[in-house]
Amino acid sequence: MLLRTRITLLSSLLFAVAGLTVEAQTGAAGRIGGRIFNAAGEPVAGTVVTVQERATGALVKTVSTDARGEFAAGELKPGAYVLAYGYAGDTAAVELTAEKPVADAGRLMLAEDETIMLQKLQVSAEREAFYNSIDRKTYDVGKDVASTTGTAGDLLQNIPSIQVDVEGEVSLRGDQNVTILINGRSSAQMNSNQAEALEQLSADRIERVDVITNPSSKYRPDGTGGIINIILKDGGKPGWSATARANVGNEGRYNGSLYATYNPGPFDVFASVSQRHEERPFEVERSRTQRDANGQTTGSSVSRTDEERSFDSTTLETGGAYRFGKETELTAAVNYGTRDRAWASTQTTVNRDGAGAVTEDYDRLRTGDEEETEYEAELALSHGFDGGGRKLVVELGHESETEEGGDFYANRFRTPGGAEEHERTVVKETSRETELKADYVHPFANGTKLETGYALLAEASDVDFRGSFLDNATQQWVVDVQTTNRFVYESQVHAAYATYAAAVGPVGLQGGLRFEQALTDADQRTAGIVREKDYARVYPSVHASYDLTAAQQLKLSYSHRVRRPDQRDLNPYPQYSDPQNLRAGNPDLEPEDIHSIEAGWQYRGDGATYLASVYQRYRYDGITEVTRDLGNGVLLTTSDNLATSRFTGVELGATAKPLPGLSLNFGGNIYREEIDAANLGFAGTRAEIAWDAKLNTAWEVNKKLSLQLTSGYRAARLTPQGERRPMAISNLGARYAATNRTAFVLTVSDVFGTFKGRTVLDTASLSSDTTMRRGASVVYFGVVHQFGGDAKRRGEEMQFDEGMGGE
Known part of the structure; x- marks a missing residue:
């Protein structure tokens, strides 16, 4: 059945309110905004920007850049100002008038690569490896040795708060229902099988990872555990450059x-x-x-499976951006990928009756x-208005994906004897996803700042299993x-949102509201089972x-999120x-809802950052696996x-x-999970305290050699019918910069088995x-070589593996 498309009244109201708010506030005091980039063309987070009166040199404002390198200084009077930024003393002149009280300083560039410049002062001004903003934690993974040899799943294992199990499934603070975005967009492959998608994404394509445990209404509410946003590297360096890895x-x-970029300017x-x-x-x-x-044993079984898996993937990608002056940019990218998997396994099973006698023994x-x-x-179009920071991005x-494959089975019996049995399966799955966004x-x-937008996500899949x-x-x-069937699923989600952010002295506020209309059709064509579920909800x-001080900050956040089957x-x-x-x-599953509240403290100073958060997640209609x-x-x-279920926990980070x-980068999480599964026939409420911890240690022995060790542990976790037992892993890496352009890398995953x-x-x-x-243990030895660009700067870059570009 074709899905219905609806234009909701609330979405219209959101845009109307946004427009009225814009009209009401255009006459307020002055503001200066901009973005800061290093010499590699990459945005720099955490850079302090001071606003001074040009005539007197008096300090007026002090702000810092966020994860995108953006800064904003408000409540300014008309006049001439000087912006000072960077340890090298970079400056820019800006003037505000009564007629034009808002100014965009544009792209501000650090005079030289910060690492080189600050070596003269015996201070390291390298790009921050970790940055904590009002709604997310951002991890720059350029220094992570795993980013050279491993997959995206290997890289996520090294990030605090994130756990990746032996099957590649990702969880955040103990919750496996996590939304993973690529450059802020959903992916059909990531939605259908996160573990396989992460295995196919090479870590060397990743620039940074945003961990958002309580996302704002700007983002899709899917994922009760939160959002992991993977930001890929792209072009942006002046001139041409290339990076080869083996x-x-x-x-x-x-x-x-092999990755190559060319940037002549426009x-x-x-x-x-x-x-x-x-x-x-x-x-x-x-x-x-x-x-x-009566509790008497009626049967038992033991089995062991040994399997060999092989995987081959090839990915081709190209794209670019064209800038129409300072305010408008058009970007485009295309990607083509093929993946081939093969496997062979032997499973030995012995079944016994209640008395312990063998009834079956077979391979x-x-x-x-x-x-x-x-x-x-x-395809994306970004347009700024009047240099004042106003921007529209469309x-x-x-994405289209096709999977075809099959299995062949042979059952060989020892007890009881008999002829060998054979089975086979053939499956073809096609899926497509279209996403339209206007922000x-x-x-x-x-x-203050208003953000508003519309989003459409349309998904369809067709699974033919024989x-x-x-x-x-x-x-x-x-x-x-019993198994041959065809299942077709289609969904559309229309969304309209608005968020408003303001700062009043030491207080920062951001509020948002997102309205979504979901239209879903599930059609089990073989059995004639059709389920249509249409529902509208608001997600604040x-x-x-x-x-508290220049170095300490308190935070409080709330969000309402959903998991759709x-x-x-x-x-x-x-x-x-x-x-x-x-x-x-289960065709009768309902969406799962969660309300999440979190309070936190942060200290940042003297080269260190300390974090502490207390959170609670209340979940109802939670989707869970049940074995019968x-x-x-x-x-x-x-x-x-x-x-229902509840998570109440404390997270620490440093x-x-x-x-x-x-x-050193440490993250630890301890929480109490309480599950009420009475509606599934389980008596009483079950509760358990669980915890996990991760420590990432990086040692730059000298300018050429760096070492890294990451160790993580996850304690037992509760399930409705039992628990998942503890899990531990340690990963080791070493990088040696042999020349200005060449480095050698050694990584060992699961060092201790x-x-x-x-x-x-x-x-x-x-x-x-x-x-x-x-x-x-998985062991890799590799080499990285960089072409083009400035050889001296490249030599410094080899310390940080930033050779593939920035945002």
Whole structure:
């Protein structure tokens, strides 16, 4: 069925209110804004900007740049001013008049590369590795050694607050329902399978990562745990430059990439090609026991699976930007990628009855492959008005993806004896996603700022799954009607939002409201099950900050967020690689809602940053996995809605440089999780205290050699029917800058071989213990070489791996 498109009254009201607000405030006091970039053309966060009277030199205002290098100084009288910024004493002259009280200083460039300039003063002014703003934490990953050899998933393992399990699933503060954006945009592949998408994205393409635990209403409310926004590197350096990388790993792994940019001034273009080959052994051990109503054992089983996985991907990307004067920029990019996967496994299973006698003993052999093709195109137009910081940005993106693959199974029985059994599956999935966004920013002369916009996200997927088995009597393949099915899912989300930010003395405020109309159609065509769910909701957000001193700040925030079921959650047909472990969706799932409130303290000074936050997340209709015993040793894992759950926690963070060349970044989180699953038949409320911690240690031994060690631990976490057991991992890296243009890199992931995932289920009728491990430690040795640009500056750049551009 075609989805309906609606224009809501509230979206019109939001824009009307925005327009009235603009008209009402254009006569306020003066304001100066701008952006600061280093010599590489990259925005610089945390740079102090002072506003001084030109005639007297008197200090009027002191502000600092945010993660995008932007600054704004408000409540200024008409007059002539001088902006001073950077340790090298860079200045810019700006004049305000009664007729033109708002001025945009434009792109302000630091005179030289800050690292080189400040070596003369024995001070390091390198780009901040961590920056905390009113609604997010930003991690600059240019120095992370894993960004040279690994995948995006490997890189996220090194960032505080983020956990990545053995299957590549990402969680934020213990919540696995996280929205991952690429350059602020959603991705069809990231929405369907985050683990695979992160495995296919090379870490060397990432410039920084924003962690947003309580997003403002500007952002989509999807993701009850919050948002992880991955910012990719792009062109922007004057002249031309290129970076080539090649890495070779153990067990046949290798990857490489070439990235080139050209920027003569009014425009810039870039192109990249990357290729990755992975070999990853994987093993699963599982045991289970079934019991009757009297607690007597009725059956048990143990199994072990050994699997070899291989993965090949190739990505081609090109794009550029053209600047029409100072105020207007048109950007475009296209991306083409192919991914091929193959796997082979052997699963040995022994089933016993209640008395312990063996009823089945067999091997299940599996071979399979999958091919995936992805196309993506983006177009954006940015236009500023009158040099006053007002800006309109319109973005259009489209993504199309096709996956085709299949599996072949053979069951070989020892007990009882009998003929070998064969099965096969073939699946084809197509998906597409179109996103249209229009965002308008209007800063006012008194330092306040209004942001408003509209967004449309349209998604569609079509999954055609075909299963069959070999009839040993006729030697003919027979359609398996229990698994063969076709499922079509379509959705549209229309959104309108407005946020308003103001600063009154030491107090900063940001309030927002987002209205969304969601239209969804889930069509299980084989079974004739159709579910249409249309709903409209309002998602408010509030952020406040208070500057106790120049170095200390308090923060308070609230947001309302949602998790919408996707096609994997809704399709009721079972899929499995093991006939004893079925997995199916639930077409009657409701959206999950969460209310999140957070209070925090920050200290920033003397080269260190300390953070402390207290938060609570109240969730209702939470989507969770539930495992049920279907009898005869068969378990079905499906999704259902919880009644309620609560997370109450404390998060601590610190960055410091206790010794010259030594940097520490610590993040820790302890929380109490309380689950009420009475509506699913589980008696009482279950609660447990869990915690996780991560320490990243970086040591610049000298100008050429740097070392890095990241260690993380996650304690046991509660599930409705049991818990996920503790998990630990340590990653090691080293980079050596051999010349001004060439560096060598060594990385070791899971140094001590401790990385595994273990899940325990314990109910009255079922106990289960499953442990998953990947193979041995992943080791890579690589080389990075940079072409073009200034060789001297490149030599300094090799310390930070910033050679692929900035925003």
